[in-house]
Amino acid sequence: xxxxxxxxxxxxxxxxxxxxxxxxxxxxxxxxxxxxxxxxxxxxxxxxxxxxxxxxxxxxxxxxxxxxxxxxxxxxxxxxxxxxxxxxxxxxxxxxxxxxxxxxxxxxxxxxxxxxxxxxxxxxxxxxxxxxxxxxxxxxxxxxxxxxxxxxxxxxxxxxxxxxxxxxxxxxxxxxxxxxxxxxxxxxxxxxxxxxxxxxxxxxxxxxxxxxxxxxxxxxxxxxxxxxxxxxxxxxxxxxxxxxxxxxxxxxxxxxxxxxxxxxxxxxxxxxxxxxxxxxxxxxxxxxxxxxxxxxxxxxxxxxxxxxxxxxxxxxxxxxxxxxxxxxxxxxxxxxxxxxxxxxxxx
Amino acid sequence: xxxxxxxxxxxxxxxxxxxxxxxxxxxxxxxxxxxxxxxxxxxxxxxxxxxxxxxxxxxxxxxxxxxxxxxxxxxxxxxxxxxxxxxxxxxxxxxxxxxxxxxxxxxxxxxxxxxxxxxxxxxxxxxxxxxxxxxxxxxxxxxxxxxxxxxxxxxxxxxxxxxxxxxxxxxxxxxxxxxxxxxxxxxxxxxxxxxxxxxxxxxxxxxxxxxxxxxxxxxxxxxxxxxxxxxxxxxxxxxxxxxxxxxxxxxxxxxxxxxxxxxxxxxxxxxxxxxxxxxxxxxxxxxxxxxxxxxxxxxxxxxxxxxxxxxxxxxxxxxxxxxxxxxxxxxxxxxxxxxxxxxxxxx
Numbered sequence: 001x002x003x004x005x006x007x008x009x010x011x012x013x014x015x016x017x018x019x020x021x022x023x024x025x026x027x028x029x030x031x032x033x034x035x036x037x038x039x040x041x042x043x044x045x046x047x048x049x050x051x052x053x054x055x056x057x058x059x060x061x062x063x064x065x066x067x068x069x070x071x072x073x074x075x076x077x078x079x080x081x082x083x084x085x086x087x088x089x090x091x092x093x094x095x096x097x098x099x100x101x102x103x104x105x106x107x108x109x110x111x112x113x114x115x116x117x118x119x120x121x122x123x124x125x126x127x128x129x130x131x132x133x134x135x136x137x138x139x140x141x142x143x144x145x146x147x148x149x150x151x152x153x154x155x156x157x158x159x160x161x162x163x164x165x166x167x168x169x170x171x172x173x174x175x176x177x178x179x180x181x182x183x184x185x186x187x188x189x190x191x192x193x194x195x196x197x198x199x200x201x202x203x204x205x206x207x208x209x210x211x212x213x214x215x216x217x218x219x220x221x222x223x224x225x226x227x228x229x230x231x232x233x234x235x236x237x238x239x240x241x242x243x244x245x246x247x248x249x250x251x252x253x254x255x256x257x258x259x260x261x262x263x264x265x266x267x268x269x270x271x272x273x274x275x276x277x278x279x280x281x282x283x284x285x286x287x288x289x290x291x292x293x294x295x296x297x298x299x300x301x302x303x304x305x306x307x308x309x310x311x312x313x314x315x316x317x318x319x320x321x322x323x324x325x326x327x328x329x330x331x332x333x334x335x336x337x338x339x340x341x342x343x344x345x346x347x
Numbered sequence: 348x349x350x351x352x353x354x355x356x357x358x359x360x361x362x363x364x365x366x367x368x369x370x371x372x373x374x375x376x377x378x379x380x381x382x383x384x385x386x387x388x389x390x391x392x393x394x395x396x397x398x399x400x401x402x403x404x405x406x407x408x409x410x411x412x413x414x415x416x417x418x419x420x421x422x423x424x425x426x427x428x429x430x431x432x433x434x435x436x437x438x439x440x441x442x443x444x445x446x447x448x449x450x451x452x453x454x455x456x457x458x459x460x461x462x463x464x465x466x467x468x469x470x471x472x473x474x475x476x477x478x479x480x481x482x483x484x485x486x487x488x489x490x491x492x493x494x495x496x497x498x499x500x501x502x503x504x505x506x507x508x509x510x511x512x513x514x515x516x517x518x519x520x521x522x523x524x525x526x527x528x529x530x531x532x533x534x535x536x537x538x539x540x541x542x543x544x545x546x547x548x549x550x551x552x553x554x555x556x557x558x559x560x561x562x563x564x565x566x567x568x569x570x571x572x573x574x575x576x577x578x579x580x581x582x583x584x585x586x587x588x589x590x591x592x593x594x595x596x597x598x599x600x601x602x603x604x605x606x607x608x609x610x611x612x613x614x615x616x617x618x619x620x621x622x623x624x625x626x627x628x629x630x631x632x633x634x635x636x637x638x639x640x641x642x643x644x645x646x647x648x649x650x651x652x653x654x655x656x657x658x659x660x661x662x663x664x665x666x667x668x669x670x671x672x673x674x675x676x677x678x679x680x681x682x683x684x685x686x687x688x689x690x691x692x693x694x
Contacts, residue, residue: 176564176574181525217523218621227523255625259633274565278602279626286606 008069010333012326013116014040015107018100019083020092021307022317023122024050029319031058031076035326039063039077039116041103046087047078054315079106089313092125097132100124104139108146111298118299118329120322123307138174139302140293147296158195158294160268161277161304162328165284166258167204167268169196169294170277180273184216184229189237193270197246199294200267205335212257212266213238213250214276220251234272258284288324292332299332301325355416357680359673360463361387362454365447366430367439368654369664370469371397376666378405378423382673386410386424386463388450393434394425401662426453436660439472444479447471451486455493458645465646465676467669470654485521486649487640494643505542505641507615508624508651509675512631513605514551514615516543516641517624527620531563531576536584540617544593546641547614552682559604559613560585560597561623567598581619605631635671639679646679648672 017023024042028051031038040047044062051058059075071077081103085095110116124139136142144155160169171192172183193211200209213234214220217227224231230251241248249266256262257269258280271277281289282304289304303321311317364370371389375398378385387394391409398405406422418424428450432442457463471486483489491502507516518539519530540558547556560581561567564574571578577598588595596613603609604616605627618624628636629651636651650668658664 174565174569174573176568177524178528178574218521218625221523226521227525254622255629256633258626258630261633275601276622276626278565279605279623280630282602283605283627283630286603286608 009037010117010330011069011115012038012118012120012329012333013107013110014038014120014322014326015103015122016040016042016100017122018092018125018128018307018309019046019087019096020090020312021123021125021309022305022312023307023322025054025056025312025315026303026317026319026322027122028054028056028058028076029315030323030326031074032056033319033323034073035323036073037071037077038326039071039079041079041081041106043083043087044078044080046083047076053313056315079110090309092128092307092309094128094132097129097134101129101132101134101142104142105146108143108298112147117333118301120325120329121300121302122322123303123305125307125309143293143296143300147298149297155297156191156195156295158192158199160196160199160292160294161281162290162292163281163285163288163324166263166281167200168277168281169268169270170272170274171270172273174274177273177275180216181229184233184272186233186237186240189213189234189270190240193237193241193246193248194244195295196268196270197241197248199292202339203292203294203299203332203335204267205338206267208247209268210247210249210266211241211268211270212252213248213270214254214257214272215251216272218253218255220253287318287320289321290325290328292328299329299336301329301332356384357464357677358416358462359385359465359467359676359680360454360457361385361467361669361673362450362469363387363389363447364469365439365472365475365654365656366393366434366443367437367659368470368472368656369652369659370654370669372401372403372659372662373650373664373666373669374469375401375403375405375423376662377670377673378421379403380666380670381420382670383420384418384424385673386418386426388426388428388453390430390434391425391427393430394423400660403662426457437656439475439654439656441475441479444476444481448476448479448481448489451489452493455490455645459494464680465648467672467676468647468649469669470650470652472654472656490640490643490647494645496644502644503538503542503642505539505546507543507546507639507641508628509637509639510628510632510635510671513610513628514547515624515628516615516617517619517621518617519620521621524620524622527563528576531580531619533580533584533587536560536581536617537587540584540588540593540595541591542642543615543617544588544595546639549686550639550641550646550679550682551614552685553614555594556615557594557596557613558588558615558617559599560595560617561601561604561619562598563619565602566600634665634667636668637672637675639675646676646683648676648679 048060061075063077085093144157200206216229221227221230234251291302293300303325395407408422410424432440491504547553563576568574568577581598638649640647650672
């Protein structure tokens with residue numbers, strides 16, 4: 001990984017998430033489809049049985065945390081652990097919750113210790129973890145906590161949804177629409193835009209990122225006649241970024257920002273709230289959406305779906321989004337290495 | 348038009364809207380492209396000059412209000428009037444405002460008098476009309492006022508945006524997002540859904556319409572953890588409609604409602620606010636959007652763009668949306684006739 005070291009393909013670590021969900025079977029499908037150099041933390045026997053049951057052509061290779069750097073095609077590297085309770089598809093066991101949390105924590109340690117290059121997280125079932133004492137608002141916040149600097153400095157994780165058509169970040173996420181207004185501040189917009197610009201340069205290989213910002217109100221407030229948040233909160237933040245030399249435009253009417261011609265004008269969009277961001281990205285391409293967390297010290301992507309307990313064990317769920325998350329993480333590792341002047345082999 | 352009368356093609360009346368905008372040139376382009384049986388109210392000499400200047404192959408045929416029922420291909424029927432002030436492309440004259448308003452009123456009279464079958468309205472410049480004393484909040488509200496019943500009963504116009512991919516109605520439209528919450532009531536949702544169901548049956552030829560309703564909050568409130576409007580306001584309205592025998596589902600997460608597979612599940616969507624409705628419809632197909640007004644006694648469509656003063660007189664604006672509005676109005680006339688047991692000839 002260091003400059004001068006022989007180039008090798010990125011090592012991608014996929015966390016198990018909720019083992020009663022579809023994560024495991026999708027990972028096996030991804031390996032069978034030709035995705036290379038994937039590792040996970042799980043019970044090798046369970047995965048072996050899962051592959052057999054689903055007739056998925058993936059070889060389980062048990063490895064230590066000091067594993068080798070490359071795996072043969074069709075192999076999944078597994079850092080072994082044992083689930084406290086039997087894993088039954090579709091039925092999360094609270095007894096397994098501590099191990100789900102531990103696997104996330106171990107994955108962060110491995111990445112921070114240089115033993116993997118990026119992390120792809122399979123979905124968790126938050127209610128199950130919360131019942132077992134998990135005190136974080138979500139997966140991402142837990143990762144940010146684990147990633148806290150040696151000086152204790154808090155990380156500010158920023159979600160970006162991406163597919164081939166669009167990259168978009170919601171400024172506010174899982175809050176009632178009523179509560180969005182209090183969360184829109186110039187400070188938050190500025191902080192988010194800086195992290196987006198940084199991420200686009202470092203992990204997406206875009207030298208001069210162009211970010212479009214939506215308005216909050218219809219027609220971006222129509223010069224103040226349909227709301228004043230654009231004038232009072234959004235425009236000052238955009239001006240600040242422009243003064244820092246970053247190309248940020250807007251606030252734009254959100255309804256006319258997402259058709260093909262307009263999408264050529266920017267590299268990413270900052271939207272004000274959940275539906276304003278997720279409607280366009282999921283409407284444009286539902287099956288290949290990837291969730292990227294910017295603002296952490298390491299690269300993290302995740303598929304844009306949940307545990308799908310009702311589908312688990314049937315082997316019918318599509319691995320498209322997990323594969324897209326893997327592919328994007330791999331590309332991000334390479335882009336970041338290029339940005340840092342390092343190099344990776346093609347995988 | 349009456350049962351037993353010889354079938355004839357629908358007579359479509361296109362209002363001029365703001366003559367300094369792109370409406371006139373788009374109408375001429377629509378005629379030249381083969382759209383049949385179009386009438387307008389305008390100055391025939393102005394249109395003749397416009398066609399010549401833009402090299403558009405459309406014949407101006409001046410007719411009285413008691414015009415014949417069919418026009419030859421390539422002809423535009425013009426009910427003549429005179430603009431008080433010279434029409435200059437891109438520069439609306441306040442002196443012409445009364446005539447713009449009069450043309451809308453005349454068009455309604457013609458339709459209500461059985462002299463036309465549907466109305467397609469070219470865009471107005473609201474500020475120009477307001478300055479001239481136009482006291483209505485917008486074009487649609489003025490039409491509703493003109494359409495008031497003999498008993499004075501108020502019409503409740505409902506906007507629907509439609510293209511080949513999606514039909515969607517925003518429950519609330521041009522208000523700041525902050526003001527949406529007070530406008531979401533079970534009564535308004537019920538009234539809107541009834542008009543939508545009626546319109547889908549009568550004007551879209553759908554015998555058993557299926558309407559999907561979005562939630563207001565992310566993930567439609569996630570069982571109340573992300574907002575309670577779904578439980579308190581939206582679900583009671585849906586139940587009411589279901590009791591009336593109308594297929595209404597939801598509240599659905601808006602972000603996962605608009606990709607191709609999901610769109611097979613419904614005939615139209617009721618969304619809670621402007622961007623939630625207009626982002627998906629314009630993202631799916633920007634150029635062919637049609638604005639339909641349901642809840643009037645007559646059929647009215649309009650293109651989904653404004654006067655585009657900056658483009659007027661250059662003949663570069665695309666007529667796609669006006670043509671889509673014309674095509675849809677024509678189909679709606681036929682569907683309504685079928686619904687009423689009447690018939691029209693193919694045009």
